[in-house]
Amino acid sequence: MKESLSRNIETPCFIVKGIEDNQCQRCGYQIKATDYDDFSRKYCPSCEAYGFIDESSVLFRYERKVEIKKHELSLKFSLSEAQKQASQFLLHQIMTHQKCVLHAVCGAGKTEILYESLLYGLNQGWRLCLAIPRTDIVKELTLRLQKRFPDSIIKELHQYAKDDSFAHILVSTIHQLIHYYQEFDIIFLDEADAFPFRGNPFLNRIIRKALKPQGHLIEMSATIDQPMAKRISKEKIKTFVLPARFHRQHLDQFHIEYVSQLDSFVKKRNSLPSPLKNWLQDLLNSHHQALLFVPTKAWGQWLEKAMADSGFHCESVHSMDLNKNYKIKCFRDRQIPFLISTTLLERGITIKGIHIGILNASHPIFDEFTLIQMAGRVGRHKDQPHGEIVLFTEMRTTAIENAKKYVKRMNTDAIKKGLIDNDLPSL
Numbered sequence: 001m002k003e004s005l006s007r008n009i010e011t012p013c014f015i016v017k018g019i020e021d022n023q024c025q026r027c028g029y030q031i032k033a034t035d036y037d038d039f040s041r042k043y044c045p046s047c048e049a050y051g052f053i054d055e056s057s058v059l060f061r062y063e064r065k066v067e068i069k070k071h072e073l074s075l076k077f078s079l080s081e082a083q084k085q086a087s088q089f090l091l092h093q094i095m096t097h098q099k100c101v102l103h104a105v106c107g108a109g110k111t112e113i114l115y116e117s118l119l120y121g122l123n124q125g126w127r128l129c130l131a132i133p134r135t136d137i138v139k140e141l142t143l144r145l146q147k148r149f150p151d152s153i154i155k156e157l158h159q160y161a162k163d164d165s166f167a168h169i170l171v172s173t174i175h176q177l178i179h180y181y182q183e184f185d186i187i188f189l190d191e192a193d194a195f196p197f198r199g200n201p202f203l204n205r206i207i208r209k210a211l212k213p214q215g216h217l218i219e220m221s222a223t224i225d226q227p228m229a230k231r232i233s234k235e236k237i238k239t240f241v242l243p244a245r246f247h248r249q250h251l252d253q254f255h256i257e258y259v260s261q262l263d264s265f266v267k268k269r270n271s272l273p274s275p276l277k278n279w280l281q282d283l284l285n286s287h288h289q290a291l292l293f294v295p296t297k298a299w300g301q302w303l304e305k306a307m308a309d310s311g312f313h314c315e316s317v318h319s320m321d322l323n324k325n326y327k328i329k330c331f332r333d334r335q336i337p338f339l340i341s342t343t344l345l346e347r348g349i350t351i352k353g354i355h356i357g358i359l360n361a362s363h364p365i366f367d368e369f370t371l372i373q374m375a376g377r378v379g380r381h382k383d384q385p386h387g388e389i390v391l392f393t394e395m396r397t398t399a400i401e402n403a404k405k406y407v408k409r410m411n412t413d414a415i416k417k418g419l420i421d422n423d424l425p426s427l
């Protein structure tokens with residue numbers, strides 16, 4: 001059921017109190033003794049950003065009408081053997097009403113793995129949702145799904161797109177699910193390990209509220225951290241591990257370039273240390289592109305200046321950059337050889353044939369999961385399945401060690417399962 005603080009007079013609806021039994025009915029927050037507004041009424045501070053809600057407020061819940069019909073999947077290529085196995089696992093879990101986790105490396109082709117399950121759900125007349133952290137990926141995935149399910153209505157839902165009418169599948173940012181109550185039979189949650197979902201009780205609550213009581217949450221993730229592993233074990237959730245990419249080539253390992261006084265070179269001397277300069281020049285000479293990750297926006301600006309002064313054409317982007325989409329497009333169109341980015345682009349972006357440099361890789365913002373995601377940007381195309389991932393750092397950190405171990409573990413597992421074709425280089 002879709003939920004609103006204001007009433008649509010043409011649609012029949014159910015009305016509930018905004019706060020009942022000391023719990024916010026919109027976001028599930030447990031009201032504390034100190035949560036009183038200026039009129040001494042209990043209010044919810046947790047979901048205030050979606051409209052003020054106190055004990056005098058009411059919520060209107062509407063049934064979303066969807067036509068039940070026969071749906072078709074239009075797939076003009078075959079899934080890899082590994083994708084087929086994962087797809088069958090998911091379908092089995094869904095048909096037998098069991099929770100599950102899909103633990104697949106970056107570039108495994110997770111979307112393709114969902115098709116059969118989505119088709120099954122559509123033909124059951126189920127309410128289906130794909131919840132994704134980022135708006136740009138929501139838009140891209142909506143278009144992809146619409147091609148695969150040409151007779152179904154697929155709608156995107158984010159801050160600037162709120163129309164869910166007649167949709168068979170909703171592709172939504174996680175935050176927009178606050179407007180739903182026991183709506184979905186299945187929510188496929190992508191990047192369950194990532195910001196903003198990881199460790200966020202608010203988003204956890206609204207996802208669970210949006211599910212029907214018998215509905216399933218299917219979590220998909222490239223990495224599984226300790227709390228998630230504990231929860232999977234405690235709730236006895238079945239996990240399918242897919243350690244190989246769809247193109248049957250191994251994951252590339254991190255290469256470490258030790259650089260002393262990296263900070264000082266870039267910030268104060270406004271120049272590039274030799275290992276970095278030589279690497280960039282080699283890439284340029286061989287007409288390759290690189291995405292250069294930096295820990296902060298300021299670092300990006302320092303690096304952009306130092307690179308420009310050394311004769312390297314580059315642009316830098318960060319989350320608040322109003323021109324970021326244009327700059328990313330220029331990089332995608334190969335008009336710029338180097339794009340500097342904060343962790344903004346650690347996930348979701350797919351550009352053929354790029355290499356990755358991670359600057360000041362020992363910075364605490366680069367945890368193991370971030371490093372793995374950034375490395376996942378290389379080798380995503382079957383014609384260029386490999387790329388360099390170079391960490392420029394003054395020292396090794398536990399995060400770097402763990403990220404290297406992850407790559408080794410996944411490659412070893414993929415060999416054991418017969419999911420990669422090529423010989424593995426020394427790890």
Ligand SMILES: [Zn+2]
Nearest residue numbers: 024027044047
């Ligand atoms: Zn609330």
